[in-house]
Amino acid sequence: MDVFEEHRPRLTAVAYRMLGSLADADDAVQETWLRYSRTSEVENVAAWLTTVVSRVCLNMLRTRERRRESLGVTVPDPVISGPDEDVAQADAVGLALMVVLDTLSPAERVAFVLHDMFAVPFEEIAALVERSTASVRQLASRARRRVRAAAPVPDASVARQREVVDAFFAATREGSLEALVAVLDPSVVLRSDGGVGSRHTVVLSGASTVARQAAMFGGLAGFARPALVNGAAGVVVIGAQGVLSIMGFGVVEGRIVSIDVIADPARLAGFDLSAVGS
Template sequence: MGETDLLARRFEEQRPRLRSVAQRMLGSGAEADDAVQDTWLRLSRADVDVIENLPGWLTTTVGRVCLDRLRSSAARHEQPADVTGDEPATTGPGADDPEQAALLSESVGQALHVVLRTLAPTERLVFVLHDMFAVSFEEIAAVVDRSPAAVRQIASRARRRVQSRSAGPETDPARQRRIVEAFLAASRDGRFEDLLTLLDPHVVMRADAVAARLGSSAAAVHGSSVVADFFSGRAQGALPAFIDAAPGAVVVVDGRTRIAISFTVTDRIIGIEVVADPDQLRTLDVVVG
């Protein structure tokens, strides 16, 4: 198999994920397919040898493509082709069509898409990539040309706006909080199997340098089994909290927050971010309880 064929096969393995990102960003199946195709064209012209993490590169690239399209559409005051005004695309005759139902279940859901369309393009990109696909703030910062701290603030603002307008299962803060509390309880009790059921198989846990040293963990850990094994028997002193409006937990020592853990939750936990650097901790909006 030639290098081009191998690259094409690796791209096809990532296509469902890339289309899901684009669908959430653009709200249009046709637009999403075009964005994925543009991503393939960019990959075919790129120096693949310098790409260390192909899935991550593809995710951020399709995000950049979608951001360009959203900005272009905003400049022309256009709506996505298959979403008009504020009406759900599946209303009216044919709403119960199995194909339409499949498309809706594949996407984030029409109600949430309506909410996402109220966000500015950069806010939408940051929210989708971080809160739905657990892309790190550092990776997103390179896409939107902002600092990671600025991206974190954008994510927090977008998250509050989405949660104030949507009660869908993926953005219901009460449901997300219950999942996180169940995870913390399973962690404290060392219930490995329960931890697995609460984690997405492709969960990513990231820790800053200070947290990595404290927990004897790598900066990034992938996969539900590895993450569940790391947390099993831990979280003894963790208190439930909201971190920049996201469900999370903190470890408080002598009245000061020493560690902050934020969770990205869809149907399960797909991302965990651990911060222990004192300078970073001071930038977080932490609400304990």
């Protein structure tokens, strides 16, 4: 058990990036533990566990793809921590990147996550997905191009990110469309998951469009509490009746390129927000 616990953080990181769901990631790690507990001898524990958890995740992704229905916007589960906490690298995966990963095929996602994020050799991934090494290289390359196009690398300084996010909320409180547009990238994308059938489930793009939408909710800006959302500057909006939304921001070169919002009451009730107070 102690040996498995040493590897749990890495396995959880792999599973979360594969699945985008904290509950599903926990299930995948638990299934890996059950398989490990029934194995008498493992020569390379780290490699064996990574392979097993990846295979479990791949099966879950394939099942999810077969059952996938058009349910509108779905923002992956965020990892929330206090604004001053040191975030483990396992959690430092922006929501915008997680959204892009959700658009990949199961094989593409496995190839990209394992190779580009965890340096697993293509030969090992090929055996896992039952494809040739050359095919897996192509899968990872295709996924990499989509990720780079849709989820550019955010500014490294969280403090700088916070300045930009603070400027966004200051402009929102003032209702200044000009100030909002100034802090938004011209191609900014706002994704809001308000739950199936909710009017708060939308995808908006363009600085002017997103600025107008933000100005409509200026009254809520005063309830925004700073937090780290997947290791980046974000907020949790907490009103008198409880948590209203979780917002993750992608800041690139001093401008906001993405805003990912969870406003689904059912989902919000399941998050541990003790780090920011609830």
